[in-house]
Amino acid sequence: MALKVALLGCGVVGSEVVRLMNEQSTELAARIGTPLEIGGIAVRRTGRVRDTGLDPELFTTDAMSLVTRPDIDLVVEVIGGIEPARSLILAAVKAGKSVVTANKALLAEDGEVIHDAARDAGVDIYYEASVAGAIPLLRPLRDSLAGDRINRVLGIVNGTTNYILDRMDALGAGFAESLEEAQALGYAESDPTADVEGFDAAAKAAILARLAFHTPVTAADVHREGITEVTAGDIVSAQAMGCVVKLLAICQRSEDGASVGVRVHPVMLPREHPLANVKEAYNAVFVEAESAGRLMFYGAGAGGSPTASAVLGDVVAIARNRRAGTFAADGDDDSVLAVHPMGETVTRYHVALDVADRPGVLAAVAEVYAANGVSIKNVRQEGHGEDAQLVLVSHQAPDAALARTVEQLRTLDMVRAVASVMRVEAFQH
Ligand SMILES: NC(=O)c1ccc[n+]([C@@H]2O[C@H](COP(=O)([O-])OP(=O)(O)OC[C@H]3O[C@@H](n4cnc5c(N)ncnc54)[C@H](O)[C@@H]3O)[C@@H](O)[C@H]2O)c1
Ligand SMILES: N[C@@H](CCO)C(=O)O
Numbered sequence: 001m002a003l004k005v006a007l008l009g010c011g012v013v014g015s016e017v018v019r020l021m022n023e024q025s026t027e028l029a030a031r032i033g034t035p036l037e038i039g040g041i042a043v044r045r046t047g048r049v050r051d052t053g054l055d056p057e058l059f060t061t062d063a064m065s066l067v068t069r070p071d072i073d074l075v076v077e078v079i080g081g082i083e084p085a086r087s088l089i090l091a092a093v094k095a096g097k098s099v100v101t102a103n104k105a106l107l108a109e110d111g112e113v114i115h116d117a118a119r120d121a122g123v124d125i126y127y128e129a130s131v132a133g134a135i136p137l138l139r140p141l142r143d144s145l146a147g148d149r150i151n152r153v154l155g156i157v158n159g160t161t162n163y164i165l166d167r168m169d170a171l172g173a174g175f176a177e178s179l180e181e182a183q184a185l186g187y188a189e190s191d192p193t194a195d196v197e198g199f200d201a202a203a204k205a206a207i208l209a210r211l212a213f214h215t216p217v218t219a220a221d222v223h224r225e226g227i228t229e230v231t232a233g234d235i236v237s238a239q240a241m242g243c244v245v246k247l248l249a250i251c252q253r254s255e256d257g258a259s260v261g262v263r264v265h266p267v268m269l270p271r272e273h274p275l276a277n278v279k280e281a282y283n284a285v286f287v288e289a290e291s292a293g294r295l296m297f298y299g300a301g302a303g304g305s306p307t308a309s310a311v312l313g314d315v316v317a318i319a320r321n322r323r324a325g326t327f328a329a330d331g332d333d334d335s336v337l338a339v340h341p342m343g344e345t346v347t348r349y350h351v352a353l354d355v356a357d358r359p360g361v362l363a364a365v366a367e368v369y370a371a372n373g374v375s376i377k378n379v380r381q382e383g384h385g386e387d388a389q390l391v392l393v394s395h396q397a398p399d400a401a402l403a404r405t406v407e408q409l410r411t412l413d414m415v416r417a418v419a420s421v422m423r424v425e426a427f428q429h
């Protein structure tokens, strides 16, 4: 008997899922031990002629009836957004169907409800495509690393912003013109807010943190800063330190192990770090685990066919589970660690100050750092006379103390302007 798949959404990803299921039907059937068949495709409008080679009767606008149809075994949700995706997934799960979804926004907002429902119903929910597209990442975190203790995850999980920052680094271009170029090439959407403001990366950070630390984390727990304020001057400052600027999703266990911090913001990263060499719109995730050490996962984070590859991998995994008469309950959130606020997260700051080159300036600046309990790692001066710049890199300190330091530096008479402020990341050990 064929395994019947209901497809919800036939856009960029959905249409590639259809194409690959058709093209690889023989291989997929061999791998699963039974043929895969598309039982129905939910679309917003059925009017358009579709170039899928499929029976037009398969298309429906009634997604709810499709997901609960008794002959459907498995539902693939590639509509995106919160509703109706959430109601459709919950209805499918309650009707005993396993689900594959690429929907990071929904999983980051309401993942626990969906995972609990799947566990209660004894069905699978797989979502490899939701973070870093084609890159096998979530199942390695969930399965291969289940015997280890993960301390930190650093990820370039948004291709659009990586492309923009890469152009700024390579060409000295500004943010606005790099964004325009990304849009012209089809990397950035016409409304790029979710990417450039870090919402997309924050949703992915929540999903990664949940899997890495076995604890519930939602998008609301993630501190988020995008790249719209990164200037050509920041990039030059980074280059002067042998760094590149990257937008990172960072999920980090606190030193005492009692809590986790989850954040998305631009960082300066030394060029020798493997993530610094992730160019264009590629994604990569760097995992630091107690026993496994440093691991990196690299590849295409988006695009119809890479994302469909991850979706189909999940379909095969679920099909194999079904044949074995089992399902793989997702991370049972055994830890329930607190998520600490950004102010308590330990970070380091790079700060460049436009100052006049006069006696007492460095002392006054150093005093502000000292008053906030922040130790300076190194300081250098660029230029001289009225055009001097002091560049300071701090040791690690709570982010709140560093942010306070910068605010107080702004009020010093001898500081003409705070030219660049950015957190610095490096290898942890
Ligand atoms: N495109 C990528 O590279 C990529 C990568 C990783 C994850 N994803 C995720 O995959 C999902 C789909 O992304 P996409 O790029 O294919 O989006 P898309 O906009 O191209 O496709 C979504 C499709 O769903 C349809 N749709 C909307 N509401 C519907 C409804 N109620 N019933 C039936 N169909 C409906 C839309 O008409 C559209 O054709 C999203 O969750 C996205 O975050 C996409
Ligand atoms: N918009 C995302 C792709 C989908 O996750 C990116 O730029 O990486």
Ligand code: NA
Pocket (backbone or CB within 6 Å): 128, 129, 130, 131, 132, 133, 134, 135, 136, 137, 138, 310
């Ligand atoms: Na992935």
